[in-house]
Amino acid sequence: MKKVLKVTGKILLGLLILIVSLIAILFISRLIGKAVNNRTPDGGINETMYVDINGTKQWINIYGQDKDNPVLLYLHGGPCGATSWLDWSILRRLSEDYTVVSWDQRGFGHNYPEYKVDELLCAETMMQDGIEMTDYLREHLSKDKITVMGISWGSIYAANLALEYPDRYDAVVAMSLVVDIPESQQRFKDWALKQSENDPEMHKLAEAFDPQKIVLSDEESDNIDKLSDKYCYYDDYFKDADENMYAALWFNPNCTLKEQLQCLGFSENYNADIDKQQGENSSNAFNMVQEMSLSGRTKYEIPFYVIEGKQDTGYINMAEEAAAYFDKVEAPDKELMYVDGGHMAPMLKTDELAGFMHKIAQKNK
Numbered sequence: 001m002k003k004v005l006k007v008t009g010k011i012l013l014g015l016l017i018l019i020v021s022l023i024a025i026l027f028i029s030r031l032i033g034k035a036v037n038n039r040t041p042d043g044g045i046n047e048t049m050y051v052d053i054n055g056t057k058q059w060i061n062i063y064g065q066d067k068d069n070p071v072l073l074y075l076h077g078g079p080c081g082a083t084s085w086l087d088w089s090i091l092r093r094l095s096e097d098y099t100v101v102s103w104d105q106r107g108f109g110h111n112y113p114e115y116k117v118d119e120l121l122c123a124e125t126m127m128q129d130g131i132e133m134t135d136y137l138r139e140h141l142s143k144d145k146i147t148v149m150g151i152s153w154g155s156i157y158a159a160n161l162a163l164e165y166p167d168r169y170d171a172v173v174a175m176s177l178v179v180d181i182p183e184s185q186q187r188f189k190d191w192a193l194k195q196s197e198n199d200p201e202m203h204k205l206a207e208a209f210d211p212q213k214i215v216l217s218d219e220e221s222d223n224i225d226k227l228s229d230k231y232c233y234y235d236d237y238f239k240d241a242d243e244n245m246y247a248a249l250w251f252n253p254n255c256t257l258k259e260q261l262q263c264l265g266f267s268e269n270y271n272a273d274i275d276k277q278q279g280e281n282s283s284n285a286f287n288m289v290q291e292m293s294l295s296g297r298t299k300y301e302i303p304f305y306v307i308e309g310k311q312d313t314g315y316i317n318m319a320e321e322a323a324a325y326f327d328k329v330e331a332p333d334k335e336l337m338y339v340d341g342g343h344m345a346p347m348l349k350t351d352e353l354a355g356f357m358h359k360i361a362q363k364n365k
Contacts, residue, residue, distance in 0.1 A: 033251030041065045045099060048254050053132045054125065056117060059084075059110035060133075061254055062141070063092060064099030070170065070361060071137055071146040072098035075105070075130075075154030077176075079121055079285050082109025085255055086237055089248035090347055093354045097361035098147065101137060105129065110254070120284040123291040130161045134168050147364070149173035149357075151347055152317060153289065159304075160292045166301035170364050173357070175307045175346035177322035180295035181286060185211035188315035195231045202230060214286045224315055233311035233342035240341055241348040289316070294325060303333040305360055307353065309345035310338050317343060333363065 040046040044065040050057040061084070064071075074091055076083050082104040091100045104110045106129055107117035119125075137146055148169050150158035155174035162172035178184070189209050196202035205223045216224065238245045249260055306326050312319040319338075326336045337356050339349040346353060 030250055033247075034253045037251055038253035041095075043067065044095075050111075050115070051133065051136055053106070053136070054128045056106050056129075057111065057115040058106055058129070058133070059104040061088065061102045062099060062137075063088075063095055063102075065095050067099065067141075069095075069097060069099050070364065071101065071141050071143050072357075073101045073103065073134065073137060073146055073148050075103065075148065075150030075157050076109075077150075077152030077154050078108070079105065079126070079153045079157075079288065080108050081153070082111075084109050085252060085259065086245050086248050087347065088252055088254065089243050089245075090241070090350050090353070093243075093350050094357050097358050099141060103133060110259075121288055122284070123288045126157065126288070127160060127164065130157065131165055131168070134161065134165070138168065145170040147171045147173065147360070149175070151175040152178060152343065153285075156289060156292050156294060159294055162300060162302055162304070163297055169302055171303040171305065171360060172300070173305045173307070173360065174322075176309060176312055176317055176343050177306050177325065178289060178317045179321050179325045180293040181214055181290050181316050182212050183295060184316050184318045184321040185209070185213075187318040187321050188313065191313060191318070192227050192231060196227070199230075202227060214290050228315065232313050233309075235309070235342045235344035235348055237344065237348065240345070242350040286316070298325070298328045298330060300329060300331040300334075302331065303360070303364065304329050304331040305334065305356075306336045307346035307356060308336065308338050309341045309343060311341060312343045312345070314343050 038046070041064070045062055045067055047062045048060070050059055072094060074087070076087065084102050084104050088102055091102055094100050105126070106121075107115065134146060134148070138144065145168060148158045148161055149172070150156075152175075155176060156178040158172050159174055159177075162169050189206060189211050192206035192209070193203065196206050205227055208223065209220070209227075213220070249255070252260070304326075306322060308319045308322050310319065312322075323336065326334065337352070339345045339352050341348060
């Protein structure tokens with residue numbers, strides 16, 4: 001018996017040593033990876049800072065391989081959906097052609113919780129944030145104009161900035177374009193009715209949906225979720241991306257271990273707090289988005305480019321609504337590109353994104 005216990009003890013000790021060694025290797029590799037990714041390219045730029053914007057501190061990272069390249073400002077979705085934990089590696093794919101600026105919009109991402117905001121988001125505030133950040137970058141990087149690119153909420157945000165301040169931008173790139181909530185919701189209802197023709201329960205939910213409502217009740221939101229869960233394509237950052245998103249998170253040079261754990265959902269208090277703040281803002285978010293509706297606003301003084309996921313059928317961002325809007329746009333140059341996938345596919349298909357952005361950079365030289 002003693003012999004068995006002794007052997008078992010040795011095995012357990014060996015396993016403990018192995019586990020500790022693997023953890024040590026994991027963290028050492030993280031430190032090395034972060035150090036490598038934090039290097040500034042020769043002749044390039046790599047700066048991380050908080051900028052005073054419209055009464056708040058807002059986080060940005062500026063990265064590029066050549067300071068002479070044009071500047072690209074990236075607007076994340078949400079409006080409360082800062083994704084700099086993961087997007088940094090995707091955006092760096094564009095750094096051969098652009099000096100890329102990743103920006104966590106007010107109150108979220110790296111701005112949270114130290115610089116969280118208590119007031120509800122509104123279109124006027126966000127537009128002021130956008131133009132102040134744009135002017136800061138133009139001065140800081142000595143550029144007359146910059147390119148603005150956004151996804152989802154960021155797409156309608158970018159389009160509004162381009163429409164209102166065309167003298168500050170040389171092009172606008174809208175990914176997973178949001179155009180007008182009621183118009184898109186009507187298309188979603190028609191699509192959901194067709195998808196559910198042979199499913200009476202789902203068909204009833206689709207029939208009950210009122211596309212003219214901007215802010216939905218909890219019950220209405222639940223019904224939309226049921227329709228979406230059954231019929232819509234959902235992108236998975238970690239599964240669908242060309243880049244390895246687990247490595248992107250672990251080796252993020254701008255992300256602390258605490259932030260990484262929070263991003264992965266290991267901090268219940270943090271996630272409950274930020275969910276609460278997002279919920280409070282989300283109650284007003286759709287009204288804010290609708291204030292920025294692009295319906296009838298189709299004349300751009302600068303080039304206008306769109307990237308859409310072929311299977312993007314979200315109820316406020318139907319791909320067919322984006323295509324219909326694109327057809328009406330008048331601009332010095334315009335182009336619509338499709339990629340396989342849903343709402344986040346334009347970011348996740350990094351090879352196609354990098355190729356498209358390279359073409360735009362060449363056009364605008």
